[in-house]
Amino acid sequence: MRLVRALRGQFSVRKLNRRWRQMQALIKASEKSGPRWTVQVGTVLLCVVLFVYAYSNTLSAGYGPLAPSSPQHMHVLVTxxxxxxxxxASLRLLEDGHAVTCVDNFSRGNKGAVRAVKKAAKPGRFQFVxxxxxxxxxxESIFKSTQVDLVVHFAAVAYVGESMANPVQYYHNITANTVHVVKAMQAADVRRLIYSSTCATYGNPEILPITELTPTLPINPYGKAKLAAEQVVRDYAASNPDFKAAVLRYFNxxxxxxxxxxxxxxxxELRSQGRISGACFDAALGFxxxxxxxxxxxxxxxxxCVRDYVHVTDLVDAHVTVAGHPSHPPPPSSLS
Structure with missing residues (x-):
């Protein structure tokens, strides 16, 4: 199964077709210059090389339980x-001695980021799915196979303008997928969750500064989908006294x-919708x-406008702090 997952992650249909054409060309060339048994042996060896290459270069090559550095540390699943x-966050968790299982579909993420995290991990402490x-x-299969202690749920599309143009995508990706995560946690008896929410749940508040007591009145599908996902977490916590969670609402x-x-x-294709910090660097570098x-x-x-900003390392510090102290029921925390 690990080999099947590796091949599925490494080869697209286009790549397979290209490899097949290369093999056919090699076979035809060999038939003209050598006996048939040589061609057959050469073909088998070429197939073996391609399979080994696929298995060794894939980021996702099977998954299972991981052991953290000590009993005081956790096995954390990061979406x-x-x-x-x-x-x-994954990098910091690894540095702190936790074992990390990372899950992503690369619809918005960057494979280079996963490689950087994997490079920093000690043997047996990291796996990517x-x-x-x-x-x-x-x-559900991932949760039951990995036996994690804590889930940190970041995965989401996150552009306000895009959410207004395609709201169904946002409700599906944010709210429905959070239902899947919580449901899989229930099936695998995983009882601790940190949910990544957003300041967009507050909308345009009349009173500043914003606090956790500020009314949540989102004005776009992104904020509404996130608030609905928060409610999924809270309602499940209300039904399960053993479930502990934290909801963190970020600013920029x-x-x-x-x-x-x-x-x-x-x-x-998403650079035009990115953050102001990235846009500043893009302009300075001539992109x-x-x-x-x-x-x-x-x-x-x-x-x-004047906006609040939080550095990503400070935000990660907050996650690490909260990871050891989720609560029941989960209160929201605003980070700016």
């Missing part, structure tokens, strides 16, 4: 680990790993012609 925040949280039976996250191992690497500042109607000197 969305190929993303900006998820990759930084390429999977889609929208496929429940696959998610920026920055990178101080050692330079990780950063923010959005997919090219885009200019930096566009949105909004002129705000009550500031030049009409542009």
């Amino acid at each position: 969305g680990c190929a993303g900006f925040i998820g990759s930084h 390429e999977a889609d949280l929208g496929h429940y039976h696959e998610v 996250v920026y920055g990178a790993d101080p050692a330079g191992r990780l950063g923010e690497y959005p997919q090219p 885009i012609d200019s930096l566009t500042i949105m909004g002129t109607q705000f009550p500031t000197r030049d009409g542009t």
